[in-house]
Amino acid sequence: MADLQLRSVEKTYGNGFKAVHGINLDIEEGEFMVLVGPSGCAKSTTLRMIAGLETITGGEIRIGDQVVNELAPGKRGIAMVFQNYALYPHMKVRKNLSFGLTLAGKPKSEIEEKTAEVSEILEIEELLDRLPKQLSGGQAQRVALGRALIKHPEVFLFDEPLSNLDAKLRASMRVRITDLHKRLRSEGRPATVVYVTHDQVEAMTMGDRICVMKDGHIMQVADPATLYDKPANDFVAGFIGMPEMNFVECSFARDGNVPVLSAGDQQIKVLDGLADRLTTSESTVKLGIRPQHLDIVPAGTENAFTGEITNLEFMGHEVNVYARIGGGTFVCVVPSEDYDSSLKRGDLVGLKPEGQHIHIFDVQSGQNVSLGS
Amino acid sequence: MSSITDLPNPNRDGREPPTALELKLRRKARISSTIRYTLLTVIGLIMVYPLIWLVGASFKTNAEMFSSPSFWPKDATIQGYIDGWKTSTPYTFGTFFLNSLWIIIPKVIGTAVSCTVVAYGFARFEFPGKKFLFVTVIATLLLPNVVTRIPQYLLFRDIGWLDSFLPLWVPSALAGDAFFVFMVIQFLRAIPRDMEEAARVDGANTFQTLVYIVVPLLMPALISVCLFQFMWTMNDFLGPLIYISSVEKYPVSLALKLSIDATEAFAWNQILAMSVLALAPSLIVFFAAQKYFIDGISAGGVKG
Numbered sequence: 001m002a003d004l005q006l007r008s009v010e011k012t013y014g015n016g017f018k019a020v021h022g023i024n025l026d027i028e029e030g031e032f033m034v035l036v037g038p039s040g041c042a043k044s045t046t047l048r049m050i051a052g053l054e055t056i057t058g059g060e061i062r063i064g065d066q067v068v069n070e071l072a073p074g075k076r077g078i079a080m081v082f083q084n085y086a087l088y089p090h091m092k093v094r095k096n097l098s099f100g101l102t103l104a105g106k107p108k109s110e111i112e113e114k115t116a117e118v119s120e121i122l123e124i125e126e127l128l129d130r131l132p133k134q135l136s137g138g139q140a141q142r143v144a145l146g147r148a149l150i151k152h153p154e155v156f157l158f159d160e161p162l163s164n165l166d167a168k169l170r171a172s173m174r175v176r177i178t179d180l181h182k183r184l185r186s187e188g189r190p191a192t193v194v195y196v197t198h199d200q201v202e203a204m205t206m207g208d209r210i211c212v213m214k215d216g217h218i219m220q221v222a223d224p225a226t227l228y229d230k231p232a233n234d235f236v237a238g239f240i241g242m243p244e245m246n247f248v249e250c251s252f253a254r255d256g257n258v259p260v261l262s263a264g265d266q267q268i269k270v271l272d273g274l275a276d277r278l279t280t281s282e283s284t285v286k287l288g289i290r291p292q293h294l295d296i297v298p299a300g301t302e303n304a305f306t307g308e309i310t311n312l313e314f315m316g317h318e319v320n321v322y323a324r325i326g327g328g329t330f331v332c333v334v335p336s337e338d339y340d341s342s343l344k345r346g347d348l349v350g351l352k353p354e355g356q357h358i359h360i361f362d363v364q365s366g367q368n369v370s371l372g373s
Numbered sequence: 374m375s376s377i378t379d380l381p382n383p384n385r386d387g388r389e390p391p392t393a394l395e396l397k398l399r400r401k402a403r404i405s406s407t408i409r410y411t412l413l414t415v416i417g418l419i420m421v422y423p424l425i426w427l428v429g430a431s432f433k434t435n436a437e438m439f440s441s442p443s444f445w446p447k448d449a450t451i452q453g454y455i456d457g458w459k460t461s462t463p464y465t466f467g468t469f470f471l472n473s474l475w476i477i478i479p480k481v482i483g484t485a486v487s488c489t490v491v492a493y494g495f496a497r498f499e500f501p502g503k504k505f506l507f508v509t510v511i512a513t514l515l516l517p518n519v520v521t522r523i524p525q526y527l528l529f530r531d532i533g534w535l536d537s538f539l540p541l542w543v544p545s546a547l548a549g550d551a552f553f554v555f556m557v558i559q560f561l562r563a564i565p566r567d568m569e570e571a572a573r574v575d576g577a578n579t580f581q582t583l584v585y586i587v588v589p590l591l592m593p594a595l596i597s598v599c600l601f602q603f604m605w606t607m608n609d610f611l612g613p614l615i616y617i618s619s620v621e622k623y624p625v626s627l628a629l630k631l632s633i634d635a636t637e638a639f640a641w642n643q644i645l646a647m648s649v650l651a652l653a654p655s656l657i658v659f660f661a662a663q664k665y666f667i668d669g670i671s672a673g674g675v676k677g
Contacts, residue, residue: 014499051570051574052573052574053570053573053574072573072578073570073573073574073576074573074574074575074576074577074578075576078574079574080570080571080574082567082570082571083567084565084567085567086565086567086568086570086571087568087571088568088571088572088585088586088589089568089590090589090590090592099572099575099577099585100574100575100576103575103576103577103581104576147571147575151575
């Protein structure tokens, strides 16, 4: 097993389009790294460069202590699971699994042994003599996983492997993959994993660390909790979390040492040590607050935004309350048991941000200026 | 799958009697399909009649041939086959069939191999001059065949290939048939690249990817290529006529013409009998491979 390093990696296509802008990323041995971002953020391109399926037009990729820029995919010690499985349709499952080993000229006994081992782990023993078209989506994905696993690669690459599955199957495959990763680690052969997805649930639940990408740049690399609690910029803040974080542009002043944020004619004084964390002197900032960190209070309460309820969504365990604040709409998530069922559309309510969870972003750069220095 | 009839589902509820509207629709559908199938059958028969007549006439005597328009022979005889097989030359038709085979086998195999390699290159790789080369391939596809006959003839004469089978199959075996190249390229373009990429990750080099992954995926297209090439070569008359001069090297298509030339009073029953035999290989091959052939020309049906 090996670590993986990306040094100023660039990708410029023949038509001059620059997809990846010199990214740096260190993935430790045995780490589960998730690349996440909206479509077109070059996360798949990055993965394909690691795999060797795309050429690298700048920078360097290392697997272990070897620079792999010019190595053929088969020689990089990687295995890849594709979004639409990419099983060889004319080969039976058994052959699909062993194709790589056969090419490598491994002895028959070893191939059989490994096939048996992998098919046991993934519970696909009874599928070995079927053709890929006779498999369901989940089974096909397990075979694709097996094809990667059987090679004992240094690095596993996953390219949105679960996006073709239905929600239920996706959840169970998610668990299966993380379990597998843990199992390999406990067996003393930890696997380095790079996992591409656009689904933040997958990212948050599976990754040891998550790399959030946008337009070929890395926005932040951190563990899930840090990403959620201390987003480095407004993009990460908006991308991670459901429903999306509320943003509102505020003018910013200080009343003594207490920051005062004003959106329209509404003023909020923030205590809870925000002043110590702030590293900006701009007069206009962007306030961000997660829907989970807004409390519903009577309209007119001090240090709360007042707004008119525009929509209520009952989700079962919680209720999403939408309220119009100044120019924008805020969402507030209230646990069902705390929810005042007399609320209805058109009511005026107060939305009080929990001070320690307020994020302040620079309007121009989008950087989070409330992380402290 | 859509059903052949337009009848509304008769098992609507099992017990309830059909409504008036349903009855009307059913009647309409029945009348419409009766008309349709009658029309199709009649037109089909008209088109296939010459062929049926050919088979029937090959069992007639030469005298009966023109006296009765019916296709059914009055007193069937296989004399036409026996005499026709012997031919008026020192060679039997067996020789001519073998000659055809010596052209067809290398041509079909060569076409399949060369088209696959060329199409793979065009469909999957970027290389300098690719656009120009592809335009050239398409241009030769658009070029009428006759235009190249004379320069080709001169070329092969200078190489010294006249009166041999080589001019008939070597160009095709070097991907000279742009139509087939184009057909395989189009088919290949419809196949997602993932499988090939998976193979490369599995450690296959370009050649192994081609042999183990691409060729099996291309099978339906390749079978169509082989079938077309087989039938067209079997029926090719002009090519052998130009390049082959000694009778012992005649393929079937030329040999049929031979029996018309050689005798003054044409033995039509012999000619027709041999024509039936000449048809047989194409028909047999076609029906044997029909399933794949249809897969191949409807290139959309790729399973991923």
